[in-house]
Amino acid sequence: MAAEEGLLLNISEDWTPPGSGQAERKKFPGCSRARQRRGTPKQTKGTKRKFQGASEGPPPKQKNEISLPPANVKEIERNVRGKTEGLISSKKNPAVNTNDGQVERPFIKTSSLFKNNPEIPEIHRAMVKQIREKVFTSDSFHELGLHPHLISTISTVLKMSSMTSVQKQSIPSLLEGRDVLVRSQTGSGKTLAYCIPVVQSLQAMKSRIQRSDGPYALVLVPTRELALQSFDTIQKLLKPFNWIVPGVLMGGEKRKSEKARLRKGINILISTPGRLVDHIKSTKNIHFSRIQWLIIDEADRILDLGFEKDITVILNAINSQCENRQNVLLSATLTEGVTRLADISLHNPISISVSDETCEQAIKVFKAAREAGHLHTSAEPDGFAVPEKLQQHVTLVPSKLKLVTLAAFLLGRCEFEKKQKLIVFFSSCELVEFYYHLFLQTLLGNSKAPASGQSPSASSRLKFLRLHGNMEQEERTTVFQEFSQSKSGILLCTMMKLSLRG
Missing domain, CATH: 3.40.50.300 (P-loop containing nucleotide triphosphate hydrolases)
Structure with missing residues (x-):
């Protein structure tokens, strides 16, 4: 109906009812100029005040006025209403039949989230x-x-x-x-x-x-x-x-x-x-x-x-x-x-x-590989030690795909592997809060209790915790103890506020 009202309003502006001076000036724009050249006298203040005070009705029709019969107005309204209903119905239907018998499908605008992604550059890192x-x-x-x-x-x-x-x-x-x-x-x-x-x-x-x-x-x-x-x-x-x-x-x-x-x-x-x-x-x-x-x-x-x-x-x-x-x-x-x-x-x-x-043995292996020609760097490698059960994952993705990639990674880990304890590091407290509330609403919002005989879904096994410097100390202590004692969970935190030992 909004489309119909807009179309009808535009038509009513072009057409004016009989007895209106605007219709004459719009249909015959030269009339007012001709009248001015002939020296037609203007209304005086007294005449104008007298006319405003009268209550007989509209002024008498002029000779050159052109009017449309009421039947034509109704036909125009019916034609316009039919056209707008056709437009609305064509939007609702996925396909519209044309006179030639061909089916035209309306244009559907798709998101460019997974299209037109820039190429990920190759990062040259030092030998570690x-x-x-x-x-x-x-x-x-x-x-x-x-x-x-x-x-x-x-x-x-x-x-x-x-x-x-x-x-x-x-x-x-x-x-x-x-x-x-x-x-x-x-x-x-x-x-x-x-x-x-x-x-x-x-x-x-x-x-x-x-x-x-x-x-x-x-x-x-x-x-x-x-x-x-x-x-x-x-x-x-x-x-x-x-x-x-x-x-x-x-x-x-x-x-x-x-x-x-x-x-x-x-x-x-x-x-x-x-x-x-x-x-x-x-x-x-x-x-x-x-x-x-x-x-x-x-x-x-x-x-x-x-x-x-x-x-x-x-x-x-x-x-x-x-x-x-x-x-x-x-x-x-x-x-x-x-x-x-x-x-x-x-x-x-x-x-x-x-x-x-272990470091000495690793350096010997590194030197042997370099002498054999498998390595093309002359600098000694930097060494670091990590716990054997700790797994670190690095993925290079475009900026607009970071959110969906992280969500898919967390869901995949919790779906195929049980008793997962994951830590996700962020650069600021605001990012921790944003991802924490977003994952609670999206990944946990539609989780339902599994029916009898079915395995629990991945969303039912998700357990999100957050830890950053803007939290109260009592809340931080509770989160720290809960994550340390639990066998599964996903901790979203800043780098500076986490120092855990296994």
């Missing part, structure tokens, strides 16, 4: 060797001479019976009181590598530790999530030794409650660098006079996040109160910054790197 570390060994914790209660806690609570490679090499050196620089991949057991010696040495002290003594061990970690994970590990190891009190300081928590815990006393203090510097400057009852252990965990991440100045402030505060201590520095990579930090904080350290032997 992937190092596979041997994570587990056959050696048991019983061989280390630990306290029986500590060995029982490791086997019953942590459910570990054999040591990893990094634990086998680092724990004996730490129990001897040496400074150690540990380089090993993420997920290789570096947390227990320093937690077990710390607990063993503190519980073996002749005079029992009091809570009011303050911190005996300080552990620095880059992120809040890693601080919570390290705190949880130490708390489990301290179950048989309840007189040793652990504590955690991190951003997002109430500073007043943290000051109260420091006032009561914390023996093993786990903190992020920025929060600890804040307490050093503002809290008077924090002291490091009894510090025996200083552990800097994930040193490369701490430097990447810009905490180098904070580490300098912390080291100066500790050195001014206590110089005799044991230092441990752990990192997944050995960068120039980590080396410089090791020179400042460690004294005659023992360097432990699980991937040294």
